[in-house]
Amino acid sequence: MIREWEEACGDCYGPGQMKGVPDNLTARERMVRAASSQPVDGPPVWIMRQAGRYLPEYHEIRQLGTFMETCRHPDRAAEITCQPIRRFGMDAAVIFSDILVPAEAMGMDVSFEEGVGPKVGPALRSRADVDRLHAFDPEESTGFLGDAIRKVRAELGEDRAIIGFCGAPFTTASYMIEGGSSRNFEHTKAMLHGSPDSFRELLERIVDALVPYLGMQVESGADVLQIFDSWGGTLSAATYRETLLAPMERLICAAKALEVPVILCVNGGGHMLELLADLGPDCISIDWRVDPDDARARVGHRVALQGNLDPSALLASADTVSRLTNETLDRFGPEPGHVFNLGGSVLPKTPVECVQAVVETVQARRGTP
Amino acid sequence: MIREWEEACGDCYGPGQMKGVPDNLTARERMVRAASSQPVDGPPVWIMRQAGRYLPEYHEIRQLGTFMETCRHPDRAAEITCQPIRRFGMDAAVIFSDILVPAEAMGMDVSFEEGVGPKVGPALRSRADVDRLHAFDPEESTGFLGDAIRKVRAELGEDRAIIGFCGAPFTTASYMIEGGSSRNFEHTKAMLHGSPDSFRELLERIVDALVPYLGMQVESGADVLQIFDSWGGTLSAATYRETLLAPMERLICAAKALEVPVILCVNGGGHMLELLADLGPDCISIDWRVDPDDARARVGHRVALQGNLDPSALLASADTVSRLTNETLDRFGPEPGHVFNLGGSVLPKTPVECVQAVVETVQARRGTP
Numbered sequence: 001m002i003r004e005w006e007e008a009c010g011d012c013y014g015p016g017q018m019k020g021v022p023d024n025l026t027a028r029e030r031m032v033r034a035a036s037s038q039p040v041d042g043p044p045v046w047i048m049r050q051a052g053r054y055l056p057e058y059h060e061i062r063q064l065g066t067f068m069e070t071c072r073h074p075d076r077a078a079e080i081t082c083q084p085i086r087r088f089g090m091d092a093a094v095i096f097s098d099i100l101v102p103a104e105a106m107g108m109d110v111s112f113e114e115g116v117g118p119k120v121g122p123a124l125r126s127r128a129d130v131d132r133l134h135a136f137d138p139e140e141s142t143g144f145l146g147d148a149i150r151k152v153r154a155e156l157g158e159d160r161a162i163i164g165f166c167g168a169p170f171t172t173a174s175y176m177i178e179g180g181s182s183r184n185f186e187h188t189k190a191m192l193h194g195s196p197d198s199f200r201e202l203l204e205r206i207v208d209a210l211v212p213y214l215g216m217q218v219e220s221g222a223d224v225l226q227i228f229d230s231w232g233g234t235l236s237a238a239t240y241r242e243t244l245l246a247p248m249e250r251l252i253c254a255a256k257a258l259e260v261p262v263i264l265c266v267n268g269g270g271h272m273l274e275l276l277a278d279l280g281p282d283c284i285s286i287d288w289r290v291d292p293d294d295a296r297a298r299v300g301h302r303v304a305l306q307g308n309l310d311p312s313a314l315l316a317s318a319d320t321v322s323r324l325t326n327e328t329l330d331r332f333g334p335e336p337g338h339v340f341n342l343g344g345s346v347l348p349k350t351p352v353e354c355v356q357a358v359v360e361t362v363q364a365r366r367g368t369p
Numbered sequence: 370m371i372r373e374w375e376e377a378c379g380d381c382y383g384p385g386q387m388k389g390v391p392d393n394l395t396a397r398e399r400m401v402r403a404a405s406s407q408p409v410d411g412p413p414v415w416i417m418r419q420a421g422r423y424l425p426e427y428h429e430i431r432q433l434g435t436f437m438e439t440c441r442h443p444d445r446a447a448e449i450t451c452q453p454i455r456r457f458g459m460d461a462a463v464i465f466s467d468i469l470v471p472a473e474a475m476g477m478d479v480s481f482e483e484g485v486g487p488k489v490g491p492a493l494r495s496r497a498d499v500d501r502l503h504a505f506d507p508e509e510s511t512g513f514l515g516d517a518i519r520k521v522r523a524e525l526g527e528d529r530a531i532i533g534f535c536g537a538p539f540t541t542a543s544y545m546i547e548g549g550s551s552r553n554f555e556h557t558k559a560m561l562h563g564s565p566d567s568f569r570e571l572l573e574r575i576v577d578a579l580v581p582y583l584g585m586q587v588e589s590g591a592d593v594l595q596i597f598d599s600w601g602g603t604l605s606a607a608t609y610r611e612t613l614l615a616p617m618e619r620l621i622c623a624a625k626a627l628e629v630p631v632i633l634c635v636n637g638g639g640h641m642l643e644l645l646a647d648l649g650p651d652c653i654s655i656d657w658r659v660d661p662d663d664a665r666a667r668v669g670h671r672v673a674l675q676g677n678l679d680p681s682a683l684l685a686s687a688d689t690v691s692r693l694t695n696e697t698l699d700r701f702g703p704e705p706g707h708v709f710n711l712g713g714s715v716l717p718k719t720p721v722e723c724v725q726a727v728v729e730t731v732q733a734r735r736g737t738p
């Protein structure tokens with residue numbers, strides 16, 4: 001991580017106000033630099049699930065096939081990825097895909113039921129089940145994702161960042177073990193506590209699969225990688241450390257070796273920010289329950305921070321959203337190492353004008369579109 | 370709070386090992402003293418939702434009527450309350466009831482659909498809706514709960530603690546506004562951010578109703594009160610402070626004036642333990658994601674701590690559960706001010722022998738049944 005910010009003196013963002021900021025940063029440079037804690041002219045902004053359910057033009061495309069078919073269709077996935085950029089001009093486009101794409105490529109059946117969530121089968125409950133998973137060649141089995149990334153680059157050009165992603169090992173494992181979403185992760189925790197060797201083997205196989213999968217995304221044009229640990233935050237820090245430290249370090253280390261910034265997003269992981277920072281990502285995503293000041297005090301400047309406006313706040317009026325966006329910017333302050341985002345995924349019922357209010361407010365504060 | 374523990378010298382629990390511990394404590398005394406941070410011969414143990422779904426004898430009684438009918442039936446509610454005490458001998462019996470009983474008494478329709486959760490209607494969405502709620506006399510409208518508590522006392526005698534409870538204002542309000550359970554509390558947060566005056570009025574009306582409702586429970590024989598904030602942990606500390614500080618302080622202050630220890634349980638509230646302790650309860654419940662050492666360092670000795678074994682851990686074998694129970698006891702250490710509990714409600718699929726393993730392990734460590 002470059003520590004140029006330590007020499008930066010600006011007490012507010014804006015062109016020319018922070019040392020070490022190149023002139024005329026592109027959105028792509030802004031995103032990559034901010035996620036690496038390098039000085040920028042102001043925080044970049046993107047929104048988790050910005051390519052998705054709250055946009056009417058998304059639903060039009062989704063009518064053409066199932067969710068997984070849409071993920072596997074490079075034209076549709078690229079179109080959905082570009083939709084929010086055309087409307088709002090976020091600094092980064094996050095590729096439309098799903099964290100269960102690798103699970104499918106490893107031999108699981110994956111489908112989505114409207115209003116219910118993913119179905120993953122047959123659920124893994126034993127060592128023999130785990131041993132039935134297989135490795136895959138990412139170009140061969142998931143080349144559609146590389147194609148989609150290349151199409152997004154062709155449409156958006158060189159000046160916009162593209163974010164690739166994967167699910168974290170625990171999250172991927174929990175879907176495989178539970179057979180879908182879960183409230184209490186009963187089977188997952190039963191395996192974790194009761195058959196730790198099987199659980200460890202499963203995590204290792206998942207990491208083995210994810211490393212080349214992320215590599216393929218970067219080769220195809222991803223500038224930043226995000227690792228989504230949707231459910232890791234349901235574990236105690238002690239359990240996370242005992243169970244996930246080794247596979248997470250291996251995954252993050254391999255992702256960083258691709259020479260792109262790596263963002264780690266652990267939903268509800270506010271109780272273990274120190275541990276998450278120790279895993280070595282360039283940036284960690286914090287939710288709305290974490291005070292940015294407190295997060296910075298706990299992790300220092302060894303990682304950038306992404307976040308953290310409450311997605312539910314976007315259900316209020318656009319004026320309220322602008323006010324809350326400004327308050328969030330104030331809480332993070334002018335230091336480098338902030339990527340503006342929500343503290344979780346944008347909710348399906350979010351009014352389009354409230355997403356617009358977020359993006360415009362961040363752009364207005366930094367003085368550049 | 371009595372600070373006798375400061376003079377206590379025992380480095381492990383056990384009869385006669387801690388100064389200021391009366392001889393032959395009853396379970397009732399142990400529970401009341403521990404929740405008040407007074408020295409005891411070892412932590413008392415009870416389990417959230419111990420009277421409920423994991424017990425076959427519970428399901429037999431539940432077949433006789435709907436969930437709310439069962440709550441309103443003093444004989445059945447008392448029987449369900451006593452079932453786990455007969456089987457396992459926990460130190461405290463938590464009265465079988467529901468946090469939505471006061472919502473019903475205020476004029477809402479409340480029902481439970483199997484596998485779905487509560488339905489509360491008609492959902493409150495405006496100030497006019499809020500104004501339709503009415504106060505209630507707890508003896509008149511919810512006297513069945515007082516009757517159930519008296520029946521439990523008659524069955525269990527004087528030596529066992531009885532825990533009464535209510536939902537916290539935010540949790541109660543969110544059910545009223547959403548019309549049931551919610552994942553993202555969209556309508557609740559829309560009112561909180563968009564119509565703060567209506568939201569504040571709703572919280573005040575709820576507190577007005579809860580204070581005499583808790584008073585009735587203590588008059589009927591409750592020795593301890595727990596305030597369940599099932600959903601307050603979804604808020605940031607800043608939002609909780611701005612929105613809930615005043616109503617929570619008023620509720621807790623009124624509950625403490627009843628001269629029983631007050632336990633505050635905010636699910637997922639680990640990010641704001643300091644704030645929760647500042648609200649003035651005698652004890653706060655922590656979930657499995659909070660390290661007891663860290664919790665103690667953050668809140669000092671001004672509150673007792675309740676918790677915090679992961680409910681999912683009880684899905685492993687009884688041997689594993691005993692080991693994890695011992696590890697939890699080790700983490701809390703020998704200081705007074707620990708009430709053993711899970712970090713959340715016992716899960717429906719929990720094997721009966723795993724609940725037994727928890728209770729027996731705690732009893733064996735302290736050397737008394």
